[in-house]
Structure formats: C-alpha cells, structure tokens
Amino acid sequence: MTEQLRVVVADDQALVRTGFRMILAADGIEVVGEAADGAQAIDAVRRTRPDVVLMDIRMPGLDGLEATRRILSGSVSSENIPSESVAGGPRVIMLTTFDLDRYVYAALSAGASGFLLKDVSPEHLVAAVRLVRSGDALLAPTITRRLIERFAVRDEQAAILHRDLAALTPRELEVLQFLARGLSNAELAARFQLSEATVKTHVARILAKLHLRDRAQAVVVAYETGLVTPGSAGRAT
Secondary structure, three states: OOOOOEEEEEOOOHHHHHHHHHHHHHOOOEEEEEEOOHHHHHHHHHHHOOOEEEEEOOOOOOOHHHHHHHHHHOOOOOOOOOHHHHHHOOEEEEEEOOOOHHHHHHHHHOOOOEEEEOOOOHHHHHHHHHHHHOOOOEEOHHHHHHHHHHHOOOOHHHHHHOHHHHHOOHHHHHHHHHHHOOOOHHHHHHHHOOOHHHHHHHHHHHHHHHOOOOHHHHHHHHHHOOOOOHHHOOOOO
16 A cells, blocks of 8 residues: 655635645545645644645745745754655645746746646646656646746856756766656657666656756756757757
8 A cells, every 4th residue: 555645735725725635635645734824834844744735836924935945945844854854855836826937937946846727627736746746847738838938048057057967978968858848757768769767767867966856957957058948849859
C-alpha cells in the first residue's frame, strides 16, 4: 500500500479551501492543514510536514510568493521538522485566477513546482498533486505557451549565474533542450531511443549539476541562458 499524500491548502477564501479538501479527500489525498494567508501557510507547513502545498498567490498580508520562498528556502524549519524534510520539499503548486506572465515567472523563481488556474477540473487538480509529489513539474498548458511566447527572454545575469551549463554532457544538454520544450520522460525516451529509466537518470544529473529543485526550474534556466529560445520552442524536430 502506498503512503497517503499529505497536502496543505492555502487560500484566503474558505469556500475554495473546502472545495479543494473535498476533491482531494475523494481521491484518498489527506488535507492536513489549511491557511488563509502566507503566514498561516508557513505555520501549517512547520506543523504538519506536508508533501504538497496548494498555495494561492494573492492573499492578504504575506502573499503566496513570499510564503513559498520562505518555505522552500528552509527558513520554516524547526525542531519538529527533520532537516532532510526541509531540504527535499514540500512541493508547491501555485494557484491563481490570473494567468499573468509575471506571476508565472515569479512563482517558478520562488521554487514552485507547478502553476494552475483555480478553475482547474477536479481530475486535473488531483493529477497535479500526484505529479509534483513524484518529483515532476507541472505547468498549465495555456500558461506554458504564454511563458514561452511572451515572457521567456534571455537574462544575461542568469546566464552568468548558470555558466555551469558547461558541466552538462552533450546528451544532457539535448535532454534539457527538449525537456524545456515540454516533453515528458516518455516522449524524451522515444525521441532519444532510450529507456525511461535512463532519461530519469539524465534529468536527475541535470538537476544536480545545475543545483535545481525540479524540472520547472530547469525550464526557466533553459530559457534564461538562451539554451532554448521562444522561437524554437515549438520545433521539436
């Protein structure tokens, strides 16, 4: 029997929190804490050690972006949270009704593993929670397109910061390029005629060498460093 997923839901609207709780509970996912603002979210994470946090971006007081930064920086650690728990996660999925590019970038830069609009279907919400818990990254398709076509620009400062792209092997660079274009592990395996296990190894090595949390951050780095450009994003030939 697999271990039950533990989730914290942070949203300033009680009805939203209740709705998410019911959707997740119906699929066997336990909501171990709720929060109405960023400060409460940090406290809930400290107390409950969830696997995933569903975090609203726009909340009163401390917003979801800053709460996410603090949670993922490890600054919420205490004697109740083992160091390995803080270092490894939780994974954070940002929730909003506003699919604005600046929120996408800010959320991913803060370390979020995914980004969903609040009108997401129950099935997609559950799938998203399970996906990010497995170590993958999630971006709503419409937001991914906006990120690629309208926001992703080369950032010279980021390019300098990530000069360690040179540490990647030629195959790892290829994998990163197509990962940034949205290919799943299965699609990467088919493209490079590799097993999925080998692809997962390549992805893990890329993340380790670039000191990245997950695939979402790898996508940001690929665009910021110019490894992938918006004009080339749709060409996977």
